[in-house]
Amino acid sequence: MRVLILGWEFPPYITGGLGVYCYELTKQLSAKGIDVIYVLPKRMKKVRSDFVKVVEVGPGFEFGSYNEKEAMVFKGSIEDYNNLLVKRCLHESFDVIHAQDWMVFDAAVRLKKITGKPLICHAHAIEYMRTPHDPWSYIVEKEKTGYYNADLIIANSYYMKRNLVEKLGVDPRKIVVIYNAVDQERFEQQFRREHGLGNSKIVLYLGRLFVQKGPDYFLNAAKKVVERFRNVKFLIAGTGDMLPQLIKQAIDLGISDKVMFLGFVPEEEKPKYYAISDVYVLPSVSEPFGITVLEAVAAGTPVVISKESGASEVVRSAFKVDFWDVNKMAELILGLLMYPPMAREMSRNGKKEIKHLTWDKIAEETIKAYKMAVYG
Template sequence: MKVLMFGWEFPPFKSGGLGTACYDLTKGLARQGVNVTFVMPSAPEGADSDFVRIIGCNNLKDRIKIKKIHSILQPYMTSESYHRSLKNAPHFKSKGEVYGSNLYKEVYRYSESARFIAEEENFDVIHAHDWMTYQAGINAKQVSGKPLVLHMHATEFDRTGGNPNSYISHIEYTGLKSADKIIANSNYTKQNIINHYNIEPERIEIVHWGIDPDNLYLNMDYDPAIKKSRDKIVLFLGRITLQKGPDYFIEAAKKVLDFEKNVKFVVAGEGDMLDRMIDRTVELGISDKFLFTGWLKGADVYKAFKMADLYIMPSVSEPFGLVALEAIRNSTPIIISKNSGVSEVVSHALKVDFWDINQMANHIVSIIKYKELEEEMKENCYKESCRFNLDKPARECIHVYDRVVSG
C-alpha cells in the first residue's frame, strides 16, 4: 500500500495537535509496512530539517518520503493570522513562487501545487488532513483517479464555537462530498459532520487517536524536585481560543480560590484570547495566582504535566483532545469536557460540561483536597493510558484504505 498524504509539519516545529497526529499516524503506518509520501506546506526558514531524522527510526526511513510545498500555511490559521505571517515572511521568489495575498489564495496556490506532486508520485490512495488540504486532495484525485480519504480532525464549527466562516465551511462541505471515505477522530466529530454537513453516516469511519509509547519525553527521568512550590498546580494547556474554553477555566479558578488559597493556575499556550484572559485575571483579583507561559515545546510540555497536580481541558468543542492522553500518560489526573472525543475513550477521568464552572471547581477542589481521590486517579489513569498506542489507529486507517482501494 502506498499513500499520498497531505499533512502538516511535525512537532516540535509547529504547535498543536494536528502536527502530532500526522507525525504519529505516519510513524504508525510505516511500522505497519505502508509507504507514505508525505506532503506538507513548509516555509523556507527553519523548517528544512531532516524530517526522517525526526521520525527517529532508521528502519522506517525507506518507507517515508517527504515532499515540501513552500508555503506559510499553518494549521488553525485564520485570515488575520495569515496576514501577520505574510507580513513577516521573506518573500520567496527563487522558483517564481509568491505567497497568496490572503489565506484563501494561499490555500488555492498550495492546492494547485499538489497537482504536480500527484503527477510525479506513485500511490494507491490519497489521505488529506483538515480543510486547508482538502482541495489539494481533490486535485490529486482528479489528476490520478485514485480514491480520496479525508480526515476530519476539527470542523469549522468546532473552531468557531458554532459561528463558521462560510468560505471555510464551504471548502469542508465540498471536500466531504467528494471524498470516497471520511475518517472522523471521534464519534463526537462524526456527529458534527452529520449534523452540520448532512453527510451519510455510513461514509464516515471513526478512528480514535493513540499516543506513542516510545516518545522519548515520556520516558525521560524528571527530577522530583521539579515541583518546588508547595502550592497545588492546575494546568491548562492548549490554544487560548474560544474553542478551548480558557474563559471557563478562569471563572472556575476564581471559585476554587474561594475555597483553597494554595493553588496556582498555569496557562500554557497562545491564542487570540490571551490578552483578554490576562485582563480577566486582573479584574477578578487573582492574577497573582496565574502563570501564563506561552507555548511550551518538547520536554517542557512533559515537565508541565509532571509539575501539575491536575490537567483541565474545558473545551467548548474538542473533536478529540490528544493532550488529555498525554496528561494521563504522565499520571496527571484530568478533568475533561464532555464535548470531547477523548471522553469517549478514557474512563478514568472526571467529565464536565464546559459551562458548568461550579462542577469544575467542585472537582478541582476535590482532587486537591482528597488525597485518596488524587492517588486513585493518578494510578488508574496511567494504567489506562498504556492501552493507547500508534498501531491501532494506523491499522484502522489501513482498513479504510483497503476498502476504498478495493472499491
C-alpha cells in the same frame, strides 16, 4: 500498498494535535509495511524522517492565522499550496490518497480526478465545531468539496461523524470512525521540553482562578514545599479574575520560577495534564463536588483535596486537608513527591475505588430517586 498522505505539519514543526497524529500514524504504518509518501508545505524548519518519505512542497510558507484581517493572505497561501501540491504529487505513484483536513482537500479532489485513485478524507475538526456561531464560509466550502468527493471519510469520533452528517450533510454510509490514540508519553516529553521542566516533579492546580477555589492557598503551600524539595514545578491551569493577584503572589513568595501559569485548558486536553502531574491539588474553600478530583484519580494521579469538597466524601484513597491548613497541605504534597511508592499505591487504589462511579450508575440512582419521589 503505497499511500499518499497530504498533511499539514510534521515534527519538529507542530502547532497542534494534527502533527502529532500524522507522526504517530506514519510511524506505525511504515512499521506495518505500508509505503507512505508524506507531503506537507515547506516551512522554515526542515523536516526529516527515517521511516517515511517526506516531500516538502513550495518555496517556504508562512500561513499566519486565519482571522479576518489576514484572511486574504491566508487564502492566497492555501491556494498556492494546493496548486503546487497537485503538480508535485503527479510525479509520485500511489494507490490511495489520504487527505488530512480541509487545507489540502482542494488538491486532494483534483488529484483523485486526474489519477482515478480513491480518496480518503480525514476529519480532525470542522469549522462548525470550531466557531459554531460564525463559521467562515470559505473553509466550510473546502470541507464540503472534500467530504462530498471522498470515497471514504475517517472521523475521529462518533461526535464528529454526527456533526459531518448534521452540519455538512455528508452521507453517513461512507464515514468510518477511528479514534485518535493519545500518546501520553509523547505529550509529556514535548510538554516538558517546551516548558523547560526537565525531570521536575509536577504539582497541578486545575480550575478557575476564583476566591472559592483557593488558588492562593495552593501558592502558599507551594512555597513551603519548595523549601524542602527543589526539583518541582507548580502548574496553574485555568484563568479567572485572580490571575494578576496570583502572579504577584508568586513573585512575592519568591517562587515565580517554580510556578507556571498555563492559562485556559480545553476540556479534551485536561486528562493529559492530570496524567503528567505527580500530584493534583484541589484547595477549594468551598466545592459542591469537584469533578476534577475524579478525573485526576481516573488518570491515576494522587490527589490532595480540600475537606470542603463533595469529592472528598467519595474518594478514600486521597489526602484530605483543610484548605486553610497550608502547612499540612505542603506536608502531604511533599509526602507524595518524596515517596513514590506511596503515590503509586494511592494511584492504584484510587482508580479501583472510583470504578463504580460511572454515569450509568449515576443515572440508575437518579431514576431510583425519581421513583421514590413519584411512588413514595
